[in-house]
Amino acid sequence: MNISVREAQKSVEGTTLLETVFYVAVLAGLLLFLVNTLLVFSAALGQAKRVRRVTFDAETALERFVRESRLAFAVRSASMLDIPSSVLALDTVVSATDPAVTTKIFSVSGGRLTLQEGGGAHVALTSPDVTVSEFTVSKITAVHSEGVRVRLTLETRAGDMIIERTFLHTAALRGSYH
Numbered sequence: 001m002n003i004s005v006r007e008a009q010k011s012v013e014g015t016t017l018l019e020t021v022f023y024v025a026v027l028a029g030l031l032l033f034l035v036n037t038l039l040v041f042s043a044a045l046g047q048a049k050r051v052r053r054v055t056f057d058a059e060t061a062l063e064r065f066v067r068e069s070r071l072a073f074a075v076r077s078a079s080m081l082d083i084p085s086s087v088l089a090l091d092t093v094v095s096a097t098d099p100a101v102t103t104k105i106f107s108v109s110g111g112r113l114t115l116q117e118g119g120g121a122h123v124a125l126t127s128p129d130v131t132v133s134e135f136t137v138s139k140i141t142a143v144h145s146e147g148v149r150v151r152l153t154l155e156t157r158a159g160d161m162i163i164e165r166t167f168l169h170t171a172a173l174r175g176s177y178h
Contacts, residue, residue, distance in 0.1 A: 043159070046158050046159070047158045047161065047163065050156045050157075050158040050163050051163055051165070053127065053129065053130060053156060054130055054154045054155070054156055054163060054164075054165050055165065057125075057126040057127055057130045057154055058152060058154055058165065058167040060125060060126075061113050061125040061126055061152065062150065062152065062167060062169045064115065064125055065088075065106060065148075065150055065169065065171065066169060066171045068090060068092060068104050068106075068115075069090060069147075069148050069171035069172075069173055070171060070172070070173070070174050071092045071093055071095070071096060071174070072090035072091060072092035072104075072173045072174075073091055073092065073093075073173060074090070074091040074146070074173070075088070075089070075090060075091075075139045075146055075148055075173065076089035076090065076091055076103065086107055086108040086135050086137075087105065087106070087107045087137070088105070088106040088107070088137040088148065088150070089103055089104070089105045089106075090103065090104045090105075090106075090148075090173075091103055092104055094117075102117060102118045103118065104116070104117050104118075106125075106135075106137075107122070107135075108132045108135045109122055111131040111132055112124045112125070112126045112127075112128070112130075112131075112132060113125045113126045113132050113135060113152070126154065129156055130154050130155070130156050131154065131155050131156065132152065132153070132154060133153045133154070133155050133164065134151060134152070134153035134166070135150070135151075135152055135153075136150070136151040137149070137150055138150075140170070145172055145173065146172075146173045147170060147171060147172045147173060148170070148171055148173070149168070149169070149170045150168070150169050150170075151166065151167075151168050152166070152167045152168075152169075153165070153166045153167075154167070
């Protein structure tokens with residue numbers, strides 16, 4: 001093979017300035033795309049964590065509401081109409097194994113749903129980063145029993161975004177059957 005001196009020099013020279021600029025521009029574009037994708041993914045992950053927190057708080061609070069309502073034998077304060085009421089007082093027993101009569105009060109205090117048992121302190125059922133924007137309690141009266149319907153709206157902030165979810169639940173007071 002005969003390779004001329006000029007061809008041998010050309011193959012050793014490397015890339016031209018135009019090729020280098022092109023490669024740098026392609027790499028910068030790919031890097032920009034990657035950073036943007038990571039930022040979008042991070043924002044979506046933060047939003048998903050907030051939605052999960054709101055859902056967890058609602059499930060926890062409504063589970064406690066259902067458990068206490070099923071033990072109750074009377075509703076002392078709740079609206080008969082769908083007027084927003086921020087207080088639900090239940091005449092109930094201490095627990096399924098302790099028949100002592102007590103009052104349990106669900107209320108909104110400082111943007112958090114709380115439960116007060118007897119004359120004790122208010123215990124928060126929702127976390128500090130979740131706000132209760134609506135707590136509507138309605139009493140349901142049937143021929144032989146009573147029930148309670150709750151509408152609970154929770155919200156939280158994720159940056160500039162407000163995440164709000166509404167949850168509905170109904171429970172029959174088992175102690176009210178007659």
